[in-house]
Amino acid sequence: MKIALTISDRGPEAMLDLRFGRAAAFLVHDTESGEETIVDNTQNLTAAQGAGIQSAAHVVNAGAAVLITGHCGPKAFQVLQGEGVRVFGSPAATVGEALAAFKAGTLKEILDADVESHW
Amino acid sequence: MRPLTIAVASGKGGTGKTTLAVALARAIRDEVTVLDCDVEEPNAALFLRVPFTEEEPVTLPVPEIDKEKCTVCGECSRFCRYNALVTTRSGTTVFPELCHSCGGCALVCPAGAIREVPRLIGRTRSGRAGRLTLVEGELEIGRALVPPLIRAVRRRGAAQGLTIIDCPPGTSCPLVAAAGGADYVLLVTEPTAFGLHDLTLAAASLRELGLPHSVIINRAGLGDDRVEVWCREAGIPVLFRIPFSRAAAEAQSRGEGVLEHIPGLRELLAVLPERLGGDA
Numbered sequence: 001m002k003i004a005l006t007i008s009d010r011g012p013e014a015m016l017d018l019r020f021g022r023a024a025a026f027l028v029h030d031t032e033s034g035e036e037t038i039v040d041n042t043q044n045l046t047a048a049q050g051a052g053i054q055s056a057a058h059v060v061n062a063g064a065a066v067l068i069t070g071h072c073g074p075k076a077f078q079v080l081q082g083e084g085v086r087v088f089g090s091p092a093a094t095v096g097e098a099l100a101a102f103k104a105g106t107l108k109e110i111l112d113a114d115v116e117s118h119w
Numbered sequence: 120m121r122p123l124t125i126a127v128a129s130g131k132g133g134t135g136k137t138t139l140a141v142a143l144a145r146a147i148r149d150e151v152t153v154l155d156c157d158v159e160e161p162n163a164a165l166f167l168r169v170p171f172t173e174e175e176p177v178t179l180p181v182p183e184i185d186k187e188k189c190t191v192c193g194e195c196s197r198f199c200r201y202n203a204l205v206t207t208r209s210g211t212t213v214f215p216e217l218c219h220s221c222g223g224c225a226l227v228c229p230a231g232a233i234r235e236v237p238r239l240i241g242r243t244r245s246g247r248a249g250r251l252t253l254v255e256g257e258l259e260i261g262r263a264l265v266p267p268l269i270r271a272v273r274r275r276g277a278a279q280g281l282t283i284i285d286c287p288p289g290t291s292c293p294l295v296a297a298a299g300g301a302d303y304v305l306l307v308t309e310p311t312a313f314g315l316h317d318l319t320l321a322a323a324s325l326r327e328l329g330l331p332h333s334v335i336i337n338r339a340g341l342g343d344d345r346v347e348v349w350c351r352e353a354g355i356p357v358l359f360r361i362p363f364s365r366a367a368a369e370a371q372s373r374g375e376g377v378l379e380h381i382p383g384l385r386e387l388l389a390v391l392p393e394r395l396g397g398d399a
């Protein structure tokens with residue numbers, strides 16, 4: 001299974017970006033192979049509008065079944081939900097901590113958009 | 120009188136654009152058309168009391184996807200710089216509230232799966248009373264795209280006589296749509312720090328648009344003289360000053376307008392179109 005995480009910088013101590021649509025990049029972690037790839041998102045970081053929608057498409061097209069981020073707005077959530085991607089909210093943490101928390105089952109699933117548009 | 124279009128703008132909200140536009144329309148003896156382009160909060164009708172006899176919906180074309188024909192190639196989503204379309208493996212989804220109606224998605228779709236359908240953004244209303252014609256636009260609640268509606272109001276304006284445009288506050292796209300192409304722009308301001316700040320921005324926009332403009336200072340006597348000083352230094356004429364008057368403010372709050380409560384204002388406004396070049 002592939003897990004996508006929003007990241008604001010890179011490296012093992014990279015912090016989870018709590019914003020979804022305007023995260024700088026996504027780290028896609030494959031739980032079976034342990035392989036990690038980075039999907040750049042700077043195009044949406046600087047988008048005039050609709051960043052969440054296109055970021056959601058990035059996550060879907062990367063083949064992720066799970067997204068770990070801080071918060072998720074209504075349009076992005078609509079796209080993710082439509083493709084069956086489950087969304088989990090994490091407090092501020094490093095990527096490693098967030099992944100560990102997910103595997104331990106302590107992250108809360110976001111079942112509906114938890115912030116307004118343009119949050 | 121040759122056709123003349125005067126736009127009343129301000130930058131800052133609440134300086135007296137509608138007050139002045141309405142007073143000007145009432146002071147003129149000729150045929151006059153007022154275009155209320157403040158489509159997020161049209162209110163000239165409250166003061167002019169022209170009964171609306173016509174109402175027309177204003178729509179913009181937005182894409183609709185034929186799911187049978189869509190091959191999920193993503194060309195439309197890559198083309199749309201407003202991110203109004205998103206293509207994922209299960210199909211293409213349209214977010215019409217983000218669409219700017221350029222039509223590009225339908226052009227680039229290789230499968231012919233996109234057709235454009237109308238989406239309501241607001242309405243225009245118009246009516247006539249004596250020598251006065253009023254046209255207003257009203258934005259549909261929940262819509263954000265203002266300039267196309269303002270342009271629809273402008274299209275319903277008269278080609279002859281005097282046209283007065285009541286502009287929205289601000290200095291960007293809505294102002295450009297409302298004031299663009301006007302023969303003259305009156306910038307209504309107030310002698311306060313807020314009035315001056317937004318006046319400098321509005322004047323910069325008008326300079327960029329190449330529109331001749333001058334300033335009218337409303338509520339003169341309040342605040343300080345920084346607006347006067349700035350206008351002098353910027354070379355923008357101050358046409359006249361409307362003194363602050365409690366009686367005028369009270370009349371305005373009753374929907375009566377200020378014309379009867381500011382001595383000399385009617386006479387000043389009655390000749391303003393000619394002064395601005397209407398008889399050239």
